[in-house]
Each structure stands twice: as structure tokens, then as C-alpha cells.
Amino acid sequence: MKVIDFVHNYPDGFGGLDRGMCRVRSFVTDAGTVVLLTELDRKNDGMSVSNAIERIIPDLQKLGIVLGVAIYIDHDERKDPLDDRFEIVSLSSLRGAQWKSISRPAALELLGCEPEELDERSEQNHRIIYRADQLRYSRDPFIDSPWQQSQSTIKRRLEIAESMVSRAEIEELIETGAGEREIQRLLKRDLSIFGEAYAKPDDEYICFAEFPVGDGQVDFVVFTGRSRMDVILIEVKGANFNLLNADHYKAFNHKVNQAAAQIRDRISHIYKGGSSFRDHVHSLRERAESGEQVHSAFVGPYGRLQVDPQKEINIRTVLIGGRTVDDRLESDKRYAFEREMVPPIRVESWDTWVRRLQRP
Known part of the structure; x- marks a missing residue:
């Protein structure tokens, strides 16, 4: 069952500034909590999810958005949902982040959700895109404007x-x-x-x-x-x-x-x-x-x-x-x-x- 679906502002690692965002969906299943971290592509104005994963996971835990042990999946959406990339991410104090690729059927089984949940593109979800734009414009009101000439x-x-x-x-x-x-x-x-x-x-x-x-x-x-x-x-x-x-x-x-x-x-x-x-x-x-x-x-x-x-x-x-x-x-x-x-x-x-x- 999905219990959380929102846009997370994560720190970029330079002075702790919020300078990146991703879609976070949390599912409660028989196996425990599974967290799907979806890259927002053009709407992400900072580091990619993969590059910022060692900051995103601790940040979610520190804020109490995710409590206790959880499975984290790094999710990259493609034009065709069947081509999406899914990788289980684990953090270790010795080895840092480790990724393990899984198939779409395996991701669906872990999340315990219907295929329609993954078929929808985040850029087509009005609520998600609306919130992503709010965050982007709060940081730079002219972010989508043409380059300012001299x-x-x-x-x-x-x-x-x-x-x-x-x-x-x-x-x-x-x-x-x-x-x-x-x-x-x-x-x-x-x-x-x-x-x-x-x-x-x-x-x-x-x-x-x-x-x-x-x-x-x-x-x-x-x-x-x-x-x-x-x-x-x-x-x-x-x-x-x-x-x-x-x-x-x-x-x-x-x-x-x-x-x-x-x-x-x-x-x-x-x-x-x-x-x-x-x-x-x-x-x-x-x-x-x-x-x-x-x-x-x-x-x-x-x-x-x-x-x-x-x-x-x-x-x-x-x-x-x-x-x-x-x-x-x-x-x-x-x-x-x-x-x-x-x-x-x-x-x-x-x-x-x-x-x-x-x-x-």
C-alpha cells in the first residue's frame, strides 16, 4: 500500500543547500517499507538521484519521512515504462552506496502495487510537477527564461x-x-x-x-x-x-x-x-x-x-x-x-x- 507520494528537496552537499529534488513514494508491504526514489529529469535542478543518493536516504531518515529499516529503489523513468531502470540501493559506512539492478516485475513485486502505478510518467502527474515547479521557482524565479544577454x-x-x-x-x-x-x-x-x-x-x-x-x-x-x-x-x-x-x-x-x-x-x-x-x-x-x-x-x-x-x-x-x-x-x-x-x-x-x- 502506498502511504507517501511527494517531491523531496534534498541537499546538494555544498553548504547543505537544497539544490535537487526527486519524487519519493513509500510503500508498506508484507516485507516492510519500500521506498521508490524517482528521478524528475528536467524538473530536477540539482544533482541526479544516483549521484545524491548518499545524501537523500539519510535526509529522509533524519526528517522522519522514513522510519526504521527500509528497502530503497533508485528509479529512472524512460519514455516507455517497460524500459524503466530499477536498482536497489544499500548504504554502508565502509563501502558507501551499492546498487543492484532489478527488473520491472521484481520492482512491482517488492512495491506490492499495480502496474498502473509505474506506467504513469511523473511529468504527467499534475500534483508532482506543480510542486516541483514551486520549488524551482522559489530558488530562481527566472529559471526557465532565456539566457540574459549583455x-x-x-x-x-x-x-x-x-x-x-x-x-x-x-x-x-x-x-x-x-x-x-x-x-x-x-x-x-x-x-x-x-x-x-x-x-x-x-x-x-x-x-x-x-x-x-x-x-x-x-x-x-x-x-x-x-x-x-x-x-x-x-x-x-x-x-x-x-x-x-x-x-x-x-x-x-x-x-x-x-x-x-x-x-x-x-x-x-x-x-x-x-x-x-x-x-x-x-x-x-x-x-x-x-x-x-x-x-x-x-x-x-x-x-x-x-x-x-x-x-x-x-x-x-x-x-x-x-x-x-x-x-x-x-x-x-x-x-x-x-x-x-x-x-x-x-x-x-x-x-x-x-x-x-x-x-x-
Whole structure:
């Protein structure tokens, strides 16, 4: 017969503070008292039952919750009740805690309860979870809140949001078939849009416009990444043509090929320069991070990139332009184009590119 079923707050061993919890069920059987100690997984904000067992059992005895000799079972719930783990725990002053695994049928026999008692998941028991949350929130009212970012990061996020170009503005230009210069003019108003589209990790980026490379320039560039910096070169064409020609061959529009040729020229200069380009972009990164508006530098919320200037950089290229008519056909063409180009050039229509955006 079950006589106790509650959430026990147990000490963590550091100054005797209550910093862990488990479900305690006590059963009185013909064999005596059997205590089931169930791990509460995500609701347990301290040490696991197994790691704290040498504190939990004496604490239950000291509080008078368990009197006299008892059998203690360490219980770990799984998604399927038939996969639950049960171990009898014994404490010895010489050997400490000792565990002995038992089967679910053996646990049921010891507890003298019906299978439904063990079938119910503790996280589905409203009374148990309600009490566990009470204990957690009493220790930390913001325990389930997102990690609090620094004030400088929050301030920068607010600044970016205030000047953000809306998705609707971009889509309107695309739908009206705007030309290259018109689209570039809008995108230069808010370079965060390229960070949103290409930065990984999210929000760790520095964006530039009209970025000089060799004897020319690249429309937009994104610095992002961790450890090794990603340098993403982006060429932009208008939305006033279809990505593929309407003829039998369905080849890319000549404007796409022109832009690809421009990118190859820039890339050729970069690779011929060896490590000098890597040193150059890291120098620009440091200047942008210090607040200098070099090449219209736009720094993301975190202010700095966690990259190593001694490591090689990853260079990627993107070409955005034209409109999609047949998404499936164009997808195959874009994939083949990227594979055939050395180095690879990713081609996106404005219709596919705008899908990257998360902004309203």
C-alpha cells in the first residue's frame, strides 16, 4: 500500500543547500517499507538521484519521512515504462552506496502495487510537477527564461530593429521587377539583412557594401563563422528578368553569366594573393569591430566575431538575381552550375533568396 507520494528537496552537499529534488513514494508491504526514489529529469535542478543518493536516504531518515529499516529503489523513468531502470540501493559506512539492478516485475513485486502505478510518467502527474515547479521557482524565479544577454548586445539588437527594412518592402520591389540599382539602394539601407540570411552562428556577422577586391569591387560581403572566418562574397542583379531563358535550352540569363564572370575575376585575385587576403580581411574585421565605418561596415548584435586570425578563411560566393518561373527546373540548373564552377558559385533568384529571411 502506498502511504507517501511527494517531491523531496534534498541537499546538494555544498553548504547543505537544497539544490535537487526527486519524487519519493513509500510503500508498506508484507516485507516492510519500500521506498521508490524517482528521478524528475528536467524538473530536477540539482544533482541526479544516483549521484545524491548518499545524501537523500539519510535526509529522509533524519526528517522522519522514513522510519526504521527500509528497502530503497533508485528509479529512472524512460519514455516507455517497460524500459524503466530499477536498482536497489544499500548504504554502508565502509563501502558507501551499492546498487543492484532489478527488473520491472521484481520492482512491482517488492512495491506490492499495480502496474498502473509505474506506467504513469511523473511529468504527467499534475500534483508532482506543480510542486516541483514551486520549488524551482522559489530558488530562481527566472529559471526557465532565456539566457540574459549583455546590455551592449541588447542595445545593438534594438538599434538594428529600429532601422530594419521590412520583408514587405523587399518583396514589393521584387514583384514590381525592380532593377539592380534600385534593389541595391534598398539593401544598403539595412545590411543586417545579409547577416540574417547567411550568418552562422546566428547574429554573429559583419556586413560590408561595395567591398574592394583587386581592381574592382563586390556588391556585398559578409564576415561570419567561428574559429575559421567565413568570407561570403555576394553579387546582386535586378529582379527584371527570369533566371532561365524561355527558349528550348533553358540556359541561365546572360546577366547571370556576366555576374558569374565578375565573381570569378574577384576570386582569381584573392587566390593569387595567397595569405595576404586573409590578413587583409582580418584587419578590416578588427577595424569594423572597433567602430570604424570602413566600407559601410555593419556589425551584428554581438559586436565581435569569435574567429582566429591565424587560421585559413573559408571563401564562399553567392549570386542573387532574376525571378523564378519553374522552381524544380531551376533548382537542378543551380545545383549543376554550382558543381561545375571552380570555385563554386551559389545562384539564387530573388524568389528563393527571400525565403531565407526571418523578419516580418
